Amino acid sequence: MVTIYDIAQHANVSAMTVSKVINNTGRISEQTRKRVKKVMEELNYIPNSNARSLVLQQTKILSLLITDITNPFYTSLARGAEDTAKRLGYRLLFGNSDEDYLKEQDYVDMVLSTRVDGVLFAPAGDQSLKNLEKLMAHKIPFVILDRAVPGIESDIVAGDSKEGARKLVDYLIELGHSRIALVNGSLEVSTARLRYQGYAESLKLQGIELDHELIIQKSYRDYKDGEYLNQLLSNPSPPTAIFAANNFLAVGVIRALRERGIRVPEDMSVVCFDDLDLSSALDPFLTVASQPAYLFGAMGMQLLVERIQGNSTPDIRKIILPSDLIIRSSAQALTSEYV
Structure with missing residues (x-):
């Protein structure tokens, strides 16, 4: 040698x-x-x-911890982070928490034992506070992606979840819908809270009363069980449209509707936050609020490396990326028979 x-x-x-x-x-x-x-x-x-x-006193190794690698949003985010890390001369270790705080904790412990230079961290939810505090205690630089955590002040790259939700609900209202259901993630996750706020504000501004019977709270990953639809459809005044708070929930909604013989969009309009994977581009269907996922990873990595190398301002940097309303065929104007 x-x-x-x-x-x-x-x-x-x-x-x-x-x-x-x-x-x-x-x-x-x-x-x-x-x-x-x-x-x-x-x-x-x-x-x-x-x-x-x-x-x-540097390993030139960084860690990216995300919540669900199977979600196309995080897949694209990871690509942005990896490409930028490589360009800046760093290697990247991946971790996937599956929206599980304990699994997230295991990855944080691994990060500490590996002596990485910094972490790009997409939190599972508010309980991630303890895991982030552990990184702070060991003086490991980190940048938060996608989801804020109350009690943590750090550099963050996030989307405008509230405004994106308002765009989707406003669009449904323009199509004549007033009975709009929300299938949301857990309110222990900041994006779910913001998407709920955008949904509620859009209804309020249009003079539509908020009906809590039309709101379902579940995990972002819990999309296979469609029993919640029974609650929505058995309502004396059922919804004519559904806003799914992320792409996986939307897939679950559409699957559950089809199992019950309910057509989309003929019988029920459906919109969602975040786009699906590239295969959906062959037959684009869902109307979505699409976020620039690649930029989340790329910009987060840039902020992290600047923080590690001491090339950034001591002030906390907060980057909010807008979403684009992409109108496809999963929602249509309400016909007179529903009015």
């Missing part, structure tokens, strides 16, 4: 000079630096990352 002493001998410099070239430290002439690097290439030398981390 080639060592720095072999490099030093071939380049006719000291081992200390080779070390400075590898770690990009100290004052070395450009001519000497080029000569050492040329010898490193000729001898196929690969620096020992563990040794470098001891010298620089």
Whole structure:
């Protein structure tokens, strides 16, 4: 195995000079630096990352912890984070909490034992406070993605969930719907709270009374059980449209409707927050409030690296990304028979 002493001998410099070239430290002439690097290439030398981390107090390894890798939103977010990390000279470790605080805690413990330089963190919910406080106690820089956590002040890249929800509900109201159900995530998650607020505000501004019987709260991942539809459909005045607070919930809604012989959009209009995966582009169907998921990861990673390298303002940075209303065929104007 080639060592720095072999490099030093071939380049006719000291081992200390080779070390400075590898770690990009100290004052070395450009001519000497080029000569050492040329010898490193000729001898196929690969620096020992563990040794470098001891010298620089950095591992050049970052962690991305998300809540559901199967969700297309987080898949695209992860791609943005990985591409940016690679461009900035970092490697990325992935973790998936499955919206589970205890699993999230296990990943945080792994992060601490791995000695990563920083963490991009999409919290499972409000209870993630303890896990984030553990990172703070160990002075691990982090940037929060998508979901805010009460009690934590940090750099964050999030979407405008309230405004996106209002766009969707306003659109349904424009189509003539006033009985609009909300199938939402747990209110222990900030995005679910904001989407509920946007839904409620849109109804209020249009003079439509909020009916709590038309609101379902569940986990964002709990989309396979469609029994909640029985509650909505058995209402004396059932909904004519459903707003699903994320893409997985929308898939569950449509599946449950079809199992009951209810057509979308002919019998029930459906809209949702976040788009589906690329396969849906072959036959675009759902009307959605689409978020720039790739940018969440890319911008979050940029903020994290700037924080690690000390190139950022000491002030907390908060980036809110807007959503785009994409109108497709899953919602239609209410016919006279429903009015």
